Amino acid sequence: MIKVxxxxxxxxxxxxxxxxxxxxxxxxxxxxxxxxxxxxxxIGDHIIxxxxxxxxxxxxxxxxxxxxxxxxxxxxxxxKRNTEDSRGQLVWKYIEIIKHIQPQAFxxxxxxxxxxxxxxKNEKIIDNLKFAFEKIGYHIKQQLVNAADYxxxxxxxxxxxVGLKKNVEFKFPDPTHSKDGVNxxxxxxxxxxxxxxxxxxxxNEILIxxxxxxTQYQKLMRHNNKFISDHTIPQMSDLDKYIVSCVRPGxxxxxxxxxxxxxxxxRLQEHGGHTTCYGRxxxxxxxxxxxxxxxxxxxxxxxxxxxxxxxxVREALRLQSFPDNYVLISSSKQGKSLIVGNAVPPLLAQIxxxxxxxxxxxE
Numbered sequence: 001m002i003k004v005x006x007x008x009x010x011x012x013x014x015x016x017x018x019x020x021x022x023x024x025x026x027x028x029x030x031x032x033x034x035x036x037x038x039x040x041x042x043i044g045d046h047i048i049x050x051x052x053x054x055x056x057x058x059x060x061x062x063x064x065x066x067x068x069x070x071x072x073x074x075x076x077x078x079x080k081r082n083t084e085d086s087r088g089q090l091v092w093k094y095i096e097i098i099k100h101i102q103p104q105a106f107x108x109x110x111x112x113x114x115x116x117x118x119x120x121k122n123e124k125i126i127d128n129l130k131f132a133f134e135k136i137g138y139h140i141k142q143q144l145v146n147a148a149d150y151x152x153x154x155x156x157x158x159x160x161x162v163g164l165k166k167n168v169e170f171k172f173p174d175p176t177h178s179k180d181g182v183n184x185x186x187x188x189x190x191x192x193x194x195x196x197x198x199x200x201x202x203x204n205e206i207l208i209x210x211x212x213x214x215t216q217y218q219k220l221m222r223h224n225n226k227f228i229s230d231h232t233i234p235q236m237s238d239l240d241k242y243i244v245s246c247v248r249p250g251x252x253x254x255x256x257x258x259x260x261x262x263x264x265x266x267r268l269q270e271h272g273g274h275t276t277c278y279g280r281x282x283x284x285x286x287x288x289x290x291x292x293x294x295x296x297x298x299x300x301x302x303x304x305x306x307x308x309x310x311x312x313v314r315e316a317l318r319l320q321s322f323p324d325n326y327v328l329i330s331s332s333k334q335g336k337s338l339i340v341g342n343a344v345p346p347l348l349a350q351i352x353x354x355x356x357x358x359x360x361x362x363e
Contacts, residue, residue, distance in 0.1 A: 002360050005060060005101060007068035007094060009047060011328070011339040012039045013320070014067045014109065017349020019043065021357065027061050034328075034335040035342075041329050052093055057100050064360055066106040067349075070094050091129065098163070099136045104360050105170075107352060108161040109344050112144065115159060130161070138163035141170040145348070148286045149175035151185075152321045152345040153193035153217065156289045160352065164359055173355040188217045190305050191283040193318050196222075197231065200312045204232045225324040230313035230336065234295040243278060244297055245308045250285075252301070253278040264298065276301040281311075287319045292341030295333065316340045321347035 006015050006028035015025050028047035030036050036049040048055070070090035098106055117125040130140045140163050147156040150173070162170040178184040196218045198210045207228040213219040236244065239260070247255045252275055253268045268277060276288045279301025293299035294316050302310050311319070313336050317326060320343055330336045 002065060002357070002362060003061075003063040004065045004067060005063040005097075005103070006047075007052065007066065007097065008070055008090075009039060009068060010035045010342050012043045012047075013322070013343030013346050014107070014349045015039070015043055016322070016326075016346040017344070017351075018065075018067060018353040020346070020350050021353040023065065023353060026063060029055065032335075032338070034330040034332070035339050037329040038327070038339055042326050052090065052097075057097060060097060060101060062101055062103075064104050064362075065356070066098055066101060066103045067109075068094075069108045069110040091125075092132075095129075095132050095136065098133070098138070102137075102165070104165050105356060106138070106163045107356065108163070110159050112157050112159060115144070126159070133161070133163050137165060139165075139167060139169060141172070143172045145172070147321075147345045147348045148179075148187045149177055150348050150351045151177050151188055151217070152319075152347050153188040153190060153286045154288070154290060154319045154321075154345065155286050156345065158344070162352075162356065166359065168359065170359060171355070173351050176351070187286050188215075189284045190281045190287050190319070192217050193221070194305075194315050197315065197318070198228060200231050200233045200307075200309065200315075202233055204230070207231055221318055221321075221324050223323055223325065228314055228324060230317070230328055231315070232312055234310045234312070234333075236297065236310065240297050241308070244280075244303050244310070247278055247280040247303055249280050249305055250282040251280055252276065279303060281305040290316050290319050290341055292338045294341060295337050313337070313340065321345040 001024045004018055004023045004025045006025055009015060009028040009030045015028065019025055026046060029050060029052055031051045033049055036047050039047045114126055119125060133140050140161055142161050145158055145160050147154050164170055175184060177187050179187055192215045196211055196213050198207045213222055243256050243260060246257060253265050256265055256278060258269065268274060278297055280303035281287050281301055283305040288301040291300050294302045294311060297303060297310060304311055317340055320340055328336045328339060
């Protein structure tokens with residue numbers, strides 16, 4: 001069995017994907033208590049709740065594969081090796097751990113901003129990062145990946161680096177889906193993903209399915225599950241409810257009457273930009289990126305495609321490809337949104353894990 005160490009694990013999106021492909025996650029770490037409790041409930045007790053800078057590197061077990069990527073804010077400081085800000089050290093700590101463990105391979109996922117981020121010397125962070133990995137003996141392959149190309153109902157672009165100890169070049173998996181549906185199945189749409197869920201409620205109660213699964217994706221998310229949790233309508237002010245009712249499917253702040261008393265909306269309507277802001281999803285398209293504020297109408301495209309409300313936590317989990325038996329353990333509502341929005345879609349992780357297998361020598 002291929003052994004894995006998981007860094008910056010969050011709620012375990014990457015880990016779920018690797019676990020489903022038969023990898024054994026032997027050690028994981030995250031500093032968010034809600035994420036760690038969620039991980040323990042869904043994946044296992046092998047996760048530690050701690051700042052990675054406080055861990056004795058010799059206590060981390062050897063493994064065949066390391067997965068995870070430092071939080072994106074560290075990259076603005078990554079070139080300053082002597083910075084006092086601990087966030088700026090996270091990427092170098094990651095490299096230090098790779099050097100210590102010497103895995104056969106690692107998978108590093110991060111935001112698209114990594115490609116343009118520069119340090120104080122005007123050097124591109126991505127180039128410095130790849131050079132640092134190569135210096136400790138890894139052959140690096142980089143790709144900008146859209147989760148929708150792999151059957152996730154979400155246009156989520158992320159940078160993935162794969163490092164191999166072997167002197168071979170990793171080949172990223174070919175897309176399984178396409179926008180136009182020519183030669184490949186068409187992208188999984190929002191309605192394909194969410195259309196079978198029961199009506200969302202005002203109270204956080206456990207629900208049962210009241211209709212049959214209509215698509216392969218819905219069947220995949222249900223598996224043998226019987227109950228639905230976290231399918232609660234997010235609270236909104238009366239003004240936000242009115243604003244939401246004005247936005248058409250595929251629309252945004254331009255659909256909102258100019259009489260609405262909001263400086264931000266007026267500014268957006270006058271100057272443009274942030275085209276997904278106050279956005280309503282299109283039923284026949286994947287969603288835009290699920291962020292950590294999907295419980296707000298003004299941060300991304302978070303309005304339900306058919307109902308005058310924001311998407312629920314369960315719907316966000318579905319759009320991230322988390323199965324319906326995945327349970328969030330959090331002391332706050334925003335804590336749940338943070339776990340979901342920061343996660344790697346498990347379905348994308350599973351495809352990457354499946355491809356990576358052929359490059360690993362099992363004992």
